[in-house]
Amino acid sequence: MTVVHPNLEVTDAKIRARDVSVFYGAKKAIDEVSIDIPSKYVTAFIGPSGCGKSTFLRALNRMNDTIPSARVEGTIELDGEDIYTSGMDVVQLRARVGMVFQKPNPFPKTIYENIAYGPRIHGLAEGKAELDAIVERSLKRAGLWNEVKDRLTDSGTALSGGQQQRLCIARAIAVDPEVILMDEPCSALDPIATAKIEELIDELRGNYAIVIVTHSMQQAARVSQRTAFFHLGNMVEYGRTSDIFTNPLEERTKDYITGRYG
Numbered sequence: 001m002t003v004v005h006p007n008l009e010v011t012d013a014k015i016r017a018r019d020v021s022v023f024y025g026a027k028k029a030i031d032e033v034s035i036d037i038p039s040k041y042v043t044a045f046i047g048p049s050g051c052g053k054s055t056f057l058r059a060l061n062r063m064n065d066t067i068p069s070a071r072v073e074g075t076i077e078l079d080g081e082d083i084y085t086s087g088m089d090v091v092q093l094r095a096r097v098g099m100v101f102q103k104p105n106p107f108p109k110t111i112y113e114n115i116a117y118g119p120r121i122h123g124l125a126e127g128k129a130e131l132d133a134i135v136e137r138s139l140k141r142a143g144l145w146n147e148v149k150d151r152l153t154d155s156g157t158a159l160s161g162g163q164q165q166r167l168c169i170a171r172a173i174a175v176d177p178e179v180i181l182m183d184e185p186c187s188a189l190d191p192i193a194t195a196k197i198e199e200l201i202d203e204l205r206g207n208y209a210i211v212i213v214t215h216s217m218q219q220a221a222r223v224s225q226r227t228a229f230f231h232l233g234n235m236v237e238y239g240r241t242s243d244i245f246t247n248p249l250e251e252r253t254k255d256y257i258t259g260r261y262g
């Protein structure tokens, strides 16, 4: 059972998860989690290592499908549509619910191609001029355009770690997602690159539902408006970030945010 803070205003759920459990073989990694995730907010998943944050995040765009032993029970809806029905086009789903990983993972292709690939396969551009415009717009939104506009034919992997992560965010944005999932997007970055990604998340949030898994409570407090605390596969508490950090209702949340374990 999750304690949901009573003053959490009701918003339309972009993603609605109900009684979601995730198993790896016989092991239950997530136990009946229910949550409404709104648009235009950043929702942070926090909790000690191994509590299931990444597992639950990956369930939100069926990334778990790529792990043979993983199985999901319960329902997850995107705009009211069950994403686990057999008719769901998973490639389309992952464009609508994009993902940014812990380690920046640009394709071993040019900066331009990293961005153009998705719009091309999803048929989002009529011709070269339109594709060029999408590439420019995506890189601008990701705060990377000025740094790369004169070297679009260089390899994406030649960029710095922080630039690579912004390239990956630009790649996710290029296919017009509705939700962006971020799994510890700054854990491989230095403090300056981290600050840039955090600023970017803040700028982007007006247009998407953003969900971020983070080990850093400071980061959760800085970038998110909603926080869910996970512990041993359970979602213990969910509320406004300010309330979770200043007025946690559950002992386990209190212990975690005061550094008693983690």
Ligand SMILES: Nc1ncnc2c1ncn2[C@@H]1O[C@H](COP(=O)(O)OP(=O)(O)OP(=O)(O)O)[C@@H](O)[C@H]1O
Pocket (backbone or CB within 6 Å): 024, 029, 047, 048, 049, 050, 051, 052, 053, 054, 055, 056, 067, 069, 215
């Ligand atoms: N591919 C997998 N196969 C089997 N078990 C897994 C797999 N991935 C994760 N697990 C297990 O599921 C549980 C939850 O792991 P998960 O990575 O979701 O937690 P987490 O909270 O994101 O941890 P961390 O903060 O360390 O990344 C752990 O016990 C982990 O060992």
